[in-house]
Amino acid sequence: MLESWYGMVDFFLPFSWLGHSFMKNAFLAVLLVTPLFGLLGTMVVSNRMAFFSDSLGHGAFTGIAIGVLLGGIKPLVAIVTFSIFFAILITVIKNKSRLSTDTIIGVFSSTAIALGLMIMSRGGSFAKFSSYLIGDLLSITPSEIGMLIGVFIGVILLWLTIFNQLLVISIHSSLAASRGMNTVAMEICFAVALAVIVAISIQWVGLLIINSMLVLPAAAARNITVNVRQYHLVSVLVAVFSGVTGLVLSYYWNTATGATIVLVAAILVFLSFAFRSRVTG
Amino acid sequence: MTPNHRHNGPCCESDCHRLCCTKIEKFAATFGNKNIFQDVNLHIHCGELTALIGTNGSGKSTLLKAILGEVDHSGTLEYLDEKGARSGNPLIGYVPQYLNFDLSTPTSVFDLFMACLTRIPSWLFAPRHVRNRVMQSLEKVKAGHLIDRRLGALSGGELQRIMLALALEPIPDLLLLDEPVSGIDKNGLELFYTIVSDLRKNYDLSIILVSHDLDLVARYADRVVLLDKTIICNGTPEEVFADQRTRKIFGMLVGP
Numbered sequence: 001m002l003e004s005w006y007g008m009v010d011f012f013l014p015f016s017w018l019g020h021s022f023m024k025n026a027f028l029a030v031l032l033v034t035p036l037f038g039l040l041g042t043m044v045v046s047n048r049m050a051f052f053s054d055s056l057g058h059g060a061f062t063g064i065a066i067g068v069l070l071g072g073i074k075p076l077v078a079i080v081t082f083s084i085f086f087a088i089l090i091t092v093i094k095n096k097s098r099l100s101t102d103t104i105i106g107v108f109s110s111t112a113i114a115l116g117l118m119i120m121s122r123g124g125s126f127a128k129f130s131s132y133l134i135g136d137l138l139s140i141t142p143s144e145i146g147m148l149i150g151v152f153i154g155v156i157l158l159w160l161t162i163f164n165q166l167l168v169i170s171i172h173s174s175l176a177a178s179r180g181m182n183t184v185a186m187e188i189c190f191a192v193a194l195a196v197i198v199a200i201s202i203q204w205v206g207l208l209i210i211n212s213m214l215v216l217p218a219a220a221a222r223n224i225t226v227n228v229r230q231y232h233l234v235s236v237l238v239a240v241f242s243g244v245t246g247l248v249l250s251y252y253w254n255t256a257t258g259a260t261i262v263l264v265a266a267i268l269v270f271l272s273f274a275f276r277s278r279v280t281g
Numbered sequence: 282m283t284p285n286h287r288h289n290g291p292c293c294e295s296d297c298h299r300l301c302c303t304k305i306e307k308f309a310a311t312f313g314n315k316n317i318f319q320d321v322n323l324h325i326h327c328g329e330l331t332a333l334i335g336t337n338g339s340g341k342s343t344l345l346k347a348i349l350g351e352v353d354h355s356g357t358l359e360y361l362d363e364k365g366a367r368s369g370n371p372l373i374g375y376v377p378q379y380l381n382f383d384l385s386t387p388t389s390v391f392d393l394f395m396a397c398l399t400r401i402p403s404w405l406f407a408p409r410h411v412r413n414r415v416m417q418s419l420e421k422v423k424a425g426h427l428i429d430r431r432l433g434a435l436s437g438g439e440l441q442r443i444m445l446a447l448a449l450e451p452i453p454d455l456l457l458l459d460e461p462v463s464g465i466d467k468n469g470l471e472l473f474y475t476i477v478s479d480l481r482k483n484y485d486l487s488i489i490l491v492s493h494d495l496d497l498v499a500r501y502a503d504r505v506v507l508l509d510k511t512i513i514c515n516g517t518p519e520e521v522f523a524d525q526r527t528r529k530i531f532g533m534l535v536g537p
Binding site for chain 1: 346349350351373374375377380381382383385386387388389391392393395396397399400401402403404405406407429431432444447457
């Protein structure tokens with residue numbers, strides 16, 4: 001299947017940066033994963049969940065460490081499992097506790113990162129994990145791309161199913177409850193989807209900037225849109241455009257791909273501020 | 282006869298078998314060891330606007346949340362229709378006091394309605410038939426022109442009318458209105474009360490309104506319930522506002 005993708009790219013996009021097969025793989029990965037960041041990011045920004053999604057990166061980081069500690073299982077399995085557990089834990093406690101959300105997330109986030117760092121630094125071997133801080137998109141393998149296709153389909157189906165409810169909950173949770181929506185269950189679904197996306201992408205994008213991938217496209221989009229359809233469309237376009245542009249630039253400039261993508265997205269956010277007053281008045 | 286029941290007057294158990302009615306019986310809620318309210322018994326008839334008044338901390342908002350089922354409480358809530366044919370949990374329409382959303386959020390009035398009323402993903406589609414339905418719904422509260430407005434760009438009064446229209450889709454058995462303490466100008470409030478008053482007649486709705494504007498309550502409510510940890514006083518606006526206890530609680534600010 002990947003062979004036909006290579007053929008298509010060579011035929012339709014005969015650019016030198018797409019010459020190597022690792023670049024074709026990375027290109028496909030960008031096309032699969034950035035729209036998901038664009039989609040989920042809309043709700044992250046609307047619900048002021050940037051801190052929460054940031055903590056998911058920390059949770060994923062601990063997952064890496066735990067995977068290493070346990071040994072025997074694939075690192076990705078450990079990362080995804082722990083991230084989901086972490087996301088559900090925070091969501092449930094947030095709903096039960098009277099402490100402010102920020103405080104709860106702060107506590108869990110720092111606990112997770114401390115635990116992760118402790119395990120990784122045991123015996124002075126931290127250096128081999130530093131790639132997870134920056135990420136390496138060009139290292140993506142064909143089997144990982146297969147998995148990405150699965151995640152892509154899963155997230156789109158989830159978004160088709162639960163977005164309406166999430167939107168109402170984000171406007172007013174009592175209103176949503178009065179209309180028979182299960183607010184906690186929906187929140188958990190969303191948190192799990194975010195956790196999965198962050199967990200699988202962290203090895204390619206890196207802990208330091210993964211949250212920007214969720215926040216920046218939506219932040220740019222909300223400056224220049226007035227309804228949810230425009231919001232989603234622009235957010236996804238910004239995410240994909242930043243992804244592809246960042247990939248090309250990083251190839252020619254020989255820079256970290258994730259960071260280059262984020263920088264392109266950040267420039268688009270600044271541009272969106274300039275157009276803001278014209279659109280939303 | 283205890284003072285608490287003196288004003289219950291015509292609303293009694295037997296009435297409920299002939300009229301449609303929402304019965305709240307023995308409602309009580311506690312927070313830790315603290316009683317928020319107790320022994321609240323209310324029968325709300327269809328076509329009646331019942332205003333719930335009381336000072337801050339009297340338990341009004343918690344009572345509303347208990348009726349919504351959001352706060353743990355004891356007691357029963359039952360709905361009976363006029364023939365006694367259907368009973369059980371009432372379908373509740375709810376107009377919240379505030380919407381605590383990000384004002385810059387790109388969500389239009391139409392988006393909110395569509396997300397509440399349909400399962401069609403609103404981030405992808407905006408079908409014509411849904412739009413027509415939302416427009417009809419908004420016309421009921423004289424807000425058709427606001428359909429494409431961003432929620433964050435609405436005034437307090439406009440938002441309140443929008444939320445009212447939403448609470449009427451579908452037509453509920455019981456409508457709960459939590460009126461904002463501030464942020465709505467006098468004209469906006471008058472318009473809101475006029476609309477609610479018309480709705481009550483046209484749709485034979487039972488309405489519970491938590492209100493802070495005693496002046497408007499006196500003019501529009503059919504029944505006033507004074508709450509202070511329990512029901513202190515329950516009757517027509519004239520009866521309740523003439524009552525010594527009401528005058529004492531509100532510090533004589535109430536006109537006769």
